[in-house]
Amino acid sequence: MSTKHSSEGLEKAIISNIQRFSLHDGPGIRTTVFLKGCPLRCLWCQNPETLSARPEISFRHERCIGCGTCLAACQYGAIIRGNDRRVDYSRCTACGDCAKACPEGALTLIGEEWRPDDLATELAMDIDFFRESGGGVTFSGGEPLMYPAFLETTCKLLHERGITVTVETCGFFDASLMDMLARSADFIYYDLKHMDSEKHRELTGRDNSRILDNFSALAAFYGCLQPRIPVIPGMNKTTKG
Template identity: 45%
Template structure:
């Protein structure tokens, strides 16, 4: 029985494709974008998140820990991640619900059952299911089974991808997908590597190939001030996309809603002082891209 790791199922989504949608978030991503709003999506395995503002300092988690990974320091439980075996005993014991396991192993059938709960919304709004992440194609066998299940029930499907995957996997999955939401961030390969952890050659080549076999692709462009909103990058993006068969380009303004998650996961957020782009800047970028005869929409 094929299983995968899901870290969230979000209902009533309206920015992840047409109509009212259910967005299923698969865990694991080969990129580590500085602006990622879902840092809990990056690791492919389960992980623990600690809600310090809920903690009452009772020490129950420390006493129950099977691997002696939790120590009480100044009244606050501190977890040594290298010792933690993710047994979940501390979660069960915590009376304040200050600990949470991110990521749940589910079967294809279990996920499809959750998706079916929203069938009435899909039918009334022309919506469906979007598989996001992380990088959903990183769990390609699991994703393929989910797409097959949706197709059997005539549910519209969308896949939100970074494009950083082998063409063999992407090409195999593409006939099962009604709509691709394809992320395109930075054209310069060195800058792309600096801010995402990987170069962009595979991403660009895959988008070229995908656009030749699949004609329902929305490109998602996150606008991050100081990183990718310069005229050169916008013009190079427009020139590249104008040579492909792309249905639409959606501009998504940067925000730092997910910054608190980094603290709870014990990670550093690198763009804490970066402000969201202004409406004027978004309008300017939209204008440049439209000069390349692209269909541009703000936020999607």
């Protein structure tokens, strides 16, 4: 059934996790949405499960009891018995059947497709916590701006419900998205990994020219912008970096 805010025809997004009661991703109590897909490959990445934009099966060896239930559940022959690397990713389609069958949670599906209206409805369940604490929703990742249409529509739906939005970005996005980002986000956390371009490429797989250009342009007209610099010993914890 169509509604005023039907997302039919709009871009969907792959989300790895919706983390409630977050305290470090913006003011107040927040619900943080982790989107899958990132243009950088930081050597210290704390969310490596969000690097790929596609759903993936994760295997935790310490939870496996060797029952073989996953072998029977997988129709693609992607489960490897007696191997610490339980999944043959060349055959895996990330259908999730093995994860559903696993009784111990050793296999889990990371990444689920969401529509803007469905996600906004899910996030609005936490509105009382947001109102009491001055919190809201934070989009993180991965890189939220890999899903611009989804992000813009979801932010609009949240704003209509009186929910504020913070966006965390690595800054590596097309400059044409800047106005949309400024309209959609009430607050922006902007990661700056390293100021030296070649060192930045060494640490993240990309140079920082686009990131710094976007930051300068955004800072010129957007007031609620906060740079964040991860301090990584041996990588960027230097006076020069």
